[in-house]
Amino acid sequence: xxxxxxxxxxxxxxxxxxxxxxxxxxxxxxxxxxxxxxxxxxxxxxxxxxxxxxxxxxxxxxxxxxxxxxxxxxxxxxxxxxxxxxxxxxxxxxxxxxxxxxxxxxxxxxxxxxxxxxxxxxxxxxxxxxxxxxxxxxxxxxxxxxxxxxxxxxxxxxxxxxxxxxxxxxxxxxxxxxxxxxxxxxxxxxxxxxxxxxxxxxxxxxxxxxxxxxxxxxxxxxxxxxxxxxxxxxxxxxxxxxxxxxxxxxxxxxxxxxxxxxxxxxxxxxxxx
Amino acid sequence: xxxxxxxxxxxxxxxxxxxxxxxxxxxxxxxxxxxxxxxxxxxxxxxxxxxxxxxxxxxxxxxxxxxxxxxxxxxxxxxxxxxxxxxxxxxxxxxxxxxxxxxxxxxxxxxxxxxxxxxxxxxxxxxxxxxxxxxxxxxxxxxxxxxxxxxxxxxxxxxxxxxxxxxxxxxxxxxxxxxxxxxxxxxxxxxxxxxxxxxxxxxxxxxxxxxxx
Numbered sequence: 208x209x210x211x212x213x214x215x216x217x218x219x220x221x222x223x224x225x226x227x228x229x230x231x232x233x234x235x236x237x238x239x240x241x242x243x244x245x246x247x248x249x250x251x252x253x254x255x256x257x258x259x260x261x262x263x264x265x266x267x268x269x270x271x272x273x274x275x276x277x278x279x280x281x282x283x284x285x286x287x288x289x290x291x292x293x294x295x296x297x298x299x300x301x302x303x304x305x306x307x308x309x310x311x312x313x314x315x316x317x318x319x320x321x322x323x324x325x326x327x328x329x330x331x332x333x334x335x336x337x338x339x340x341x342x343x344x345x346x347x348x349x350x351x352x353x354x355x356x357x358x359x360x361x362x363x364x365x366x367x368x369x370x371x372x373x374x375x376x377x378x379x380x381x382x383x384x385x386x387x388x389x390x391x392x393x394x395x396x397x398x399x400x401x402x403x404x405x406x407x408x409x410x411x412x413x414x415x416x417x418x419x420x421x422x423x424x425x426x427x428x429x430x431x432x433x434x435x436x437x438x439x440x441x442x443x444x445x446x447x448x449x450x451x452x453x454x455x456x457x458x459x460x461x462x463x464x465x466x467x468x469x470x471x472x473x474x475x476x477x478x479x480x
Numbered sequence: 481x482x483x484x485x486x487x488x489x490x491x492x493x494x495x496x497x498x499x500x501x502x503x504x505x506x507x508x509x510x511x512x513x514x515x516x517x518x519x520x521x522x523x524x525x526x527x528x529x530x531x532x533x534x535x536x537x538x539x540x541x542x543x544x545x546x547x548x549x550x551x552x553x554x555x556x557x558x559x560x561x562x563x564x565x566x567x568x569x570x571x572x573x574x575x576x577x578x579x580x581x582x583x584x585x586x587x588x589x590x591x592x593x594x595x596x597x598x599x600x601x602x603x604x605x606x607x608x609x610x611x612x613x614x615x616x617x618x619x620x621x622x623x624x625x626x627x628x629x630x631x632x633x634x635x636x637x638x639x640x641x642x643x644x645x646x647x648x649x650x651x652x653x654x655x656x657x658x659x660x661x662x663x664x665x666x667x668x669x670x671x672x673x674x675x676x677x678x679x680x681x682x683x684x685x686x687x688x689x690x691x692x693x
Contacts, residue, residue: 242589247497
């Protein structure tokens with residue numbers, strides 16, 4: 208937390224504050240590769256008292272440069288960067304700037320990602336589907352040194368703590384580490400082991416051992432089972448986001464129904480059972 | 481005369497972003513915004529904008545249905561659809577409803593202004609990725625699907641492999657040696673032009689041979 212104690216050379220605002228007696232303006236960097244969203248978010252934050260957006264970065268590389276250049280008081284990051292390295296970037300920023308408040312703003316399911324992102328070093332997680340007023344309040348909270356998650360996520364975390372070791376989640380994906388989750392997502396997108404390794408900056412060997420561990424945790428044996436799980440899990444989790452709107456929920460259900468109708472291999476299915 | 485524009489999206493941040501972005505053009509005039517499909521329809525009928533930007537998934541009335549109803553009464557309104565995803569079904573439905581443009585939100589920032597100008601010029605605009613999906617969809621409808629070239633036995637094995645059974649298990653089910661299953665499997669993968677299990681599973685899902693559950 209800076210609270211105006213930054214060296215004068217870097218930022219003149221503490222001087223301003225001393226003169227006016229007003230709290231210093233907090234500068235926020237946005238990391239998001241959807242220009243329309245970033246524009247809207249900047250406009251929203253611009254209306255907040257004492258908050259100013261000092262820049263928008265649309266890639267991991269430009270984000271690192273921007274942080275060095277602007278020395279922001281807080282960073283808002285969308286981990287679903289198209290390049291696929293959003294979570295890596297978050298870890299990286301936390302490692303290099305441990306005191307920098309970080310708010311994750313994401314379309315990913317908060318039930319799966321919020322806890323993990325906090326463990327990875329984020330100070331808050333707000334879903335892009337939440338009312339926009341949440342962003343401002345979450346930002347203020349983390350600027351004050353607090354943690355900001357939705358009530359639902361907070362309750363879930365408390366339940367988990369209360370249950371302790373006796374709590375076994377029905378969802379096998381809950382047992383995956385964040386790294387394993389990243390690997391699962393990339394495989395679900397159709398990337399090969401080598402491509403996944405490149406994306407996450409790890410060796411193919413490491414990815415392969417992650418694959419094995421994930422396979423065991425989610426209880427699949429063959430490669431095909433594993434890939435099938437990854438692809439359908441990804442489709443379902445993205446489908447849930449789309450299907451948050453009633454009109455598309457029906458369309459999604461319709462597609463699933465049509466897929467099931469196509470089980471036409473009667474004799475083989477009988478043999479299989 | 482300035483081009484009148486209506487922006488409809490249920491996400492306030494996206495809506496504001498669109499308004500801000502489009503307002504940079506001196507010849508565009510944002511005449512209204514809407515937060516759901518019903519409002520989008522009402523505003524479009526009332527304001528008759530030259531361009532209406534509709535998010536495909538809005539509460540109360542989805543974008544495609546709203547577009548259809550607008551165009552039924554005011555066919556001169558040019559509707560540009562925005563979507564997070566572009567499945568062939570959604571794109572075809574939107575085009576059938578009469579929209580003049582279909583953009584992916586991920587690239588809307590760079591494309592929407594150009595898209596609007598192209599639509600104002602009387603042509604349709606599709607994000608390049610969307611155009612690709614449309615082209616694939618059309619060619620898949622016309623040409624024989626490679627899956628149809630599989631024999632009945634190959635198709636059966638295809639489904640079992642995609643369902644996750646090993647060659648040994650498949651062999652037991654079909655009373656074949658696992659070696660035979662393996663050779664069926666490689667011949668089939670050649671016919672389907674997939675090089676690995678991932679490709680096989682994806683193909684199976686696409687063609688509904690294995691369910692999403």
